Amino acid sequence: xxxxxxxxxxxxxxxVVSAEYYAxxxxxxxxxxxxxxxxxxxxxxxxxxxxxxxxxVYGPTSAEGxxxxxxxxxxxxxxxxxxxxxxxxWSDEGGSVEITxxxxxxxxxxxxxxxxxxxxxxxxxxxxxxxxxxGTIDAIKGGVIVLANKPTDSEFVxxxxxxxxxxxxxxxxxxxxxKHLHSADFFLTSRFPHATFVINHVEKISGRTQSELNYDVxxxxxxxxxxHTISFEAAIHPDQEGGITAQAHVDIDRTDWGMVYxxxxxxxxxxxxxxxDEVTLDLKLYFTxx
Numbered sequence: 001x002x003x004x005x006x007x008x009x010x011x012x013x014x015x016v017v018s019a020e021y022y023a024x025x026x027x028x029x030x031x032x033x034x035x036x037x038x039x040x041x042x043x044x045x046x047x048x049x050x051x052x053x054x055x056x057v058y059g060p061t062s063a064e065g066x067x068x069x070x071x072x073x074x075x076x077x078x079x080x081x082x083x084x085x086x087x088x089x090w091s092d093e094g095g096s097v098e099i100t101x102x103x104x105x106x107x108x109x110x111x112x113x114x115x116x117x118x119x120x121x122x123x124x125x126x127x128x129x130x131x132x133x134x135g136t137i138d139a140i141k142g143g144v145i146v147l148a149n150k151p152t153d154s155e156f157v158x159x160x161x162x163x164x165x166x167x168x169x170x171x172x173x174x175x176x177x178x179k180h181l182h183s184a185d186f187f188l189t190s191r192f193p194h195a196t197f198v199i200n201h202v203e204k205i206s207g208r209t210q211s212e213l214n215y216d217v218x219x220x221x222x223x224x225x226x227x228h229t230i231s232f233e234a235a236i237h238p239d240q241e242g243g244i245t246a247q248a249h250v251d252i253d254r255t256d257w258g259m260v261y262x263x264x265x266x267x268x269x270x271x272x273x274x275x276x277d278e279v280t281l282d283l284k285l286y287f288t289x290x
Contacts, residue, residue: 002069002081003062010054014044015087016068017059027058027087028096035059035068041075051076058083058090106238108149113244113287115142115156122158123282128262128275133177138162140194144244144287151236151244154199154219156285160187185261186254188224195223202236210237217248223257234283244287254279 007013007027015026016035026032033043035057048055055077057068065082072080083090091097122137142156163181168174182189199219208214213233221230234248255277260266262275 003065003084004056004081005084007056007083010056010081012048012053013056013058013083014068015059016040016057016064023100025087025097025099027090028098030058035064035071040068041071044072044077045075052078053080055080056083057081058086060088061086106240106242108146108151108236108238108244109242109289110146110149112290113144113146114290115139116243116286116288117141119286121284123280123284124163125280125282126275127278129272133165134167135163135165139285142285142287144199146244150204151199151202151215154202156197158195158197159193160189160195161193163187186259192224195221197221197230205233210235213248221252221257224259226257228256239286242289246283246285246287248283250281250283251278252281253277 004010007029013027013030014035015022015030015032017032018034018036019032022032033040033047037043044055055072057072057080058065059068062082062085065086069080069082087095087097117139120139120142122139123134124137125132125134127133137158137160140157140159142154144151144154146152160182163178165174165177168177181187187195197219199217201216201218203216205212205214205216213235215234215236216231217234218229218231220227230250230252232248232250234246236244236246239245255263255265262270262273263277264270264274265277
């Protein structure tokens, strides 16, 4: 890919970072079209339809410019290049930079937060031989306390009476499966309608970026009258509105809570009724500050 160390002779210079970082600082005279948007090439085409336009794209380092340049080359721009070293090198070498305001990323503030029941989603996935089912379970309450910018005491409760199966929606077998899940073979909802997860350990993982799972989480999960410790990694971040988002993929062994239906570890000659012991919970949780 072509690169340049100068901006002389080019028609347009495009800063490809998101708007808040462009507002923090950018090369003098550069415009902002975010290279991370799927519409990036289309926005450039709208502004500069001539594919012979001489364009320089850049970000903080060479990587962001290269990434955006690949999109422009695919779109047919013949004279597009990226700025070698990005704005960091440009600034270090005395290039002109405009600083308008300092962008301060959001952080997790101390305080008490409650679970947003409308926005939060819990998906479950169960598997048998050659097939799987996916559905939802509603949370009915939850909260987290943050001290020293770190989540500490946390709890949320799931209501098994709300369990649904997405892939069987509208099918005659949907209600049969849900009845089966409510039975003693699985959640025994008549006696134990809720599952409660109490978090007792949350630790940030050093060196993890916001693109990675950045916290170790462990706590006590209670179902069917039994409590066992589970541990997993999660992505926990502040949001722009002052709340907290938490996402995690959690695999549990259902037999630990007495759900042995279809498990060859406990039952024999199951034939077509073999189920995997592992069940997945996919968590997407939103907490708002009280």
